[in-house]
Amino acid sequence: MGGGFADSLRAAWALVSSFDARLAEIVSLSLGVSATACALAAGFGMAAGAWLAVARFPGHRAVVAALNTLLALPSVVVGLVVYLLLSRSGPLGAWGILFTPRAMVVAQTILVLPVVAALTRQLIADAWRGNGEQLRSMGAGTLASAALLLVHERLALVTVLLTAFGRAISEVGAVMIVGGNIEGVTRVMTTAIALETSKGDLPLALGLGLVLLTLVGVINAAIALVQRQQGAHAQAVAK
Amino acid sequence: MSAVLIEVRQASVRFGSLTALADVDFSLRAGERVALVGANGSGKTTLLRLLHGQLAHEGERRTVVDARGREPTQAMVFQRPFLLRLSVWQNLMVALWLARVPRVQRASQVAQALQRVGLADQRDRPARVLSGGQQQRMALARAWAVQPRVLFLDEPTASLDPGAKREVEQLIAEFAQEGMAVVMSTHNLGQAKRLATRVIYLEGGRVIVDLPTADFFNQSLPDAAASFVKGELGWSM
Numbered sequence: 001m002g003g004g005f006a007d008s009l010r011a012a013w014a015l016v017s018s019f020d021a022r023l024a025e026i027v028s029l030s031l032g033v034s035a036t037a038c039a040l041a042a043g044f045g046m047a048a049g050a051w052l053a054v055a056r057f058p059g060h061r062a063v064v065a066a067l068n069t070l071l072a073l074p075s076v077v078v079g080l081v082v083y084l085l086l087s088r089s090g091p092l093g094a095w096g097i098l099f100t101p102r103a104m105v106v107a108q109t110i111l112v113l114p115v116v117a118a119l120t121r122q123l124i125a126d127a128w129r130g131n132g133e134q135l136r137s138m139g140a141g142t143l144a145s146a147a148l149l150l151v152h153e154r155l156a157l158v159t160v161l162l163t164a165f166g167r168a169i170s171e172v173g174a175v176m177i178v179g180g181n182i183e184g185v186t187r188v189m190t191t192a193i194a195l196e197t198s199k200g201d202l203p204l205a206l207g208l209g210l211v212l213l214t215l216v217g218v219i220n221a222a223i224a225l226v227q228r229q230q231g232a233h234a235q236a237v238a239k
Numbered sequence: 240m241s242a243v244l245i246e247v248r249q250a251s252v253r254f255g256s257l258t259a260l261a262d263v264d265f266s267l268r269a270g271e272r273v274a275l276v277g278a279n280g281s282g283k284t285t286l287l288r289l290l291h292g293q294l295a296h297e298g299e300r301r302t303v304v305d306a307r308g309r310e311p312t313q314a315m316v317f318q319r320p321f322l323l324r325l326s327v328w329q330n331l332m333v334a335l336w337l338a339r340v341p342r343v344q345r346a347s348q349v350a351q352a353l354q355r356v357g358l359a360d361q362r363d364r365p366a367r368v369l370s371g372g373q374q375q376r377m378a379l380a381r382a383w384a385v386q387p388r389v390l391f392l393d394e395p396t397a398s399l400d401p402g403a404k405r406e407v408e409q410l411i412a413e414f415a416q417e418g419m420a421v422v423m424s425t426h427n428l429g430q431a432k433r434l435a436t437r438v439i440y441l442e443g444g445r446v447i448v449d450l451p452t453a454d455f456f457n458q459s460l461p462d463a464a465a466s467f468v469k470g471e472l473g474w475s476m
Contacts, residue, residue: 131321137293138314138381139337148333152323 004202011203016210023204027211030188033101033175034168037108041116042161049120050146054128067121070114075107079177082107086178099180104188107174112164119160124149158226166219170212241269243303244311244389244420245290250298252285252444259285260444262298267389267422272415274431274452275424277441278467283424284393286441290422291315291391311420312338315391318398320378322366327358330366331381338385352384356410372403379410390414392423396430408434428468432456440464 015023052064084090086098086106097103127149128135135145150157172190179186181195189208196205245267252260260282267273267290275283288294291313292302302310323330331349340348353359356376361369366377375395382390392411396404411434415421425431431438431452438455440448448455448464460468 133288133293134315134317134321135337137291137317138334139339144337148323151325154324 008202008206012206012210015203015207020207023207023211025184026187026189026192026208029101029186030169030190031215033104033188034108034165036105037168038112038116038161038165040105040109041113041164045113045116045164046120046150046157046160047146049117050124050150051142052117053121053124054132054146054149055142064121067114067118071118073111073114074173075111075171076173076177078107078111079174082110082174082178098178099182099186101179101186103178104175104186107178108168108171111171111174112168115164115167116160119163120150120157123153123156123160127153155226155230159223162219162223162226166216169215169219241271242305243268245302246300247289247296248299250289250296250300252289252294252296258444260289260296263289263444263446265290265439265446265449267420269388269420270415270418272421272434272436273423274435274438275422275441276426276428276431276438276467281441282444283441285444286439287315287391287393287422287424290389311388312385313389313391314382314385314387315393316375316378316382316395318394320374320381322369322374322377324365324367326363327353327366327369327377328362330377331384334381335384340385348384348386352380355383356380357406370403372399372406375399375403375407376410379407379414383414387419389420389422392421394424394426397426428456440467442467 052060052067082103083098085092086095086103087093088098097106124146128145131149132145135148140148170190172194175181175186175188176191176194179188179191181187181191187195189212193205193208193212196202196208243266247263247265250260250263250265251258263282263286265286275286277283285294289296289300292300293315304310323333325333328349331352332345335345335348350359353362356379358369358373358377358380361373361377366374369377379395390411395411396407399407408430411421411423415434421434423434435452438448438450438452439446440455440460442463448460450458456468459465
C-alpha cells in the first residue's frame, strides 16, 4: 500500500515536472474558469457589498442576513440550479452553453459572488463606521462613499479576491454538474481528480492534487503577504 | 451687524434615551469666531455636528442663503481627520470632486491649498504617513480648498505637540482673517482666548454662557462656568 502510494507520487511528480500536455490543459482550463468567475464576481460583488455597507433601507438587515447565509451555499446546489436554468428546457436553455466552460464560469460566479459581496460588505462597513461621518461631511453620498471606501480598502480587497479564488478553484460539485467533466472541453482539476481516482489512475489524480495544493498554497502565501503589508502600513500610520 | 449664516432655535438632539443637546438657540454670523468650551460630554461636538447639518434633531435649524440664493458653503475638520489611502494631492482632489468644484479648477485650487498650509513639497506622499501635525494641516488645506464660508473644527489641536499646535492655530487665525466664520470646540481655554471672538460654555447639553471673548474671561460667570475656567486655566494656557 505504502509502496503503491510512493510509486503513484513518483509518477505524479514526473507528470508535473515534464509539463504533461494533458495535465497542463486541465490546469489552464481550471485557472481560466476560476479567474473569469472571480473577475465577474468581483465586479458586481464588490460594488454590491460596498453599497450594502453604506446604504440603509427598510429590510437592510434581512438582506445582510440572507447574504451571510449564502456564504455557506453548497456548490452542488449551485450546480443543480444553474443546470436547471441552462438545460434545454430551462429559461436560459436558448443560450446553449450547458456542458461548456461558459456554464462553469456562470456556476462559479454564482458560487463566489456571495463570498465577495459579504466579505466586502463587512470590510467596508467597518471602515464606514469609523469614517462615514467625515465622508458625509465632505458631501459624499451613498455611492460616492462606497466607491471611495473601496479605493481606500483596496489592499484588503485583494484578500477577499484571493479567498474567492481559493473557493472557486477548489470546488467540484458545481463544475461537475454543469460542465459534465468532458475531456478536453470541461475537465478541470477537481473533476479530473475525482474521475481519475475512480478509474484508479492515481498518478494523474495525485499530480493534479499536487498542482491544486500548490495553487492553494500560493494563494494563502499571497493572502499572508497582503495582510503583512497592511500590518506594516498600519504601523507606519500609527507612528 | 454682519449677516446670519446658520441659525438653530430650540434645537435638541437625543441619542436614544440620552439628551445630548437641549433647547439650544444659536446664530452664527459671517466672520465670527466662536469657541465652544465645556467638560467632556457637555455637548460641544454634538452642537458642532448639529450646526454642520450632520444630525437629526428636534427644533429648527436653518442656513441663510446669500443675495445670489446660495447656501453658505461649509467644511469641517475633525480631531482625527480621515485620510484616504491615497497621496496628499489625490485626497484634496477627491474633496474638491465631492464639493462639486468644476474639474478645470480643481488642480489649481489644490495647489494653492497645499501652498497655503506649507505642504506643497509633500503633495505626492501617501497622506497617511504624514506626521500628526502635517495631517491636521492637510485636513485644513482640504477644508480651505473648497472655500467655505463656515469652517467647523472639532478639537483640531487636541492630539498635537506644541509646535504643531502653534502651526495649526496660526492657520486657523489666518483663515478667520480672510473672512471665514469659524466654530471650534476646544478644551484649551488659552486657545479660545487667542482665536475666538465669542465663547460659548456648555454643560449637560445646554448653553450656559454665550459671551464675547473678553467678557467671558473678565466678567463674573455662573458658578459651574467659573469653576470650569479656574480649573482649566491652571494647566491649559
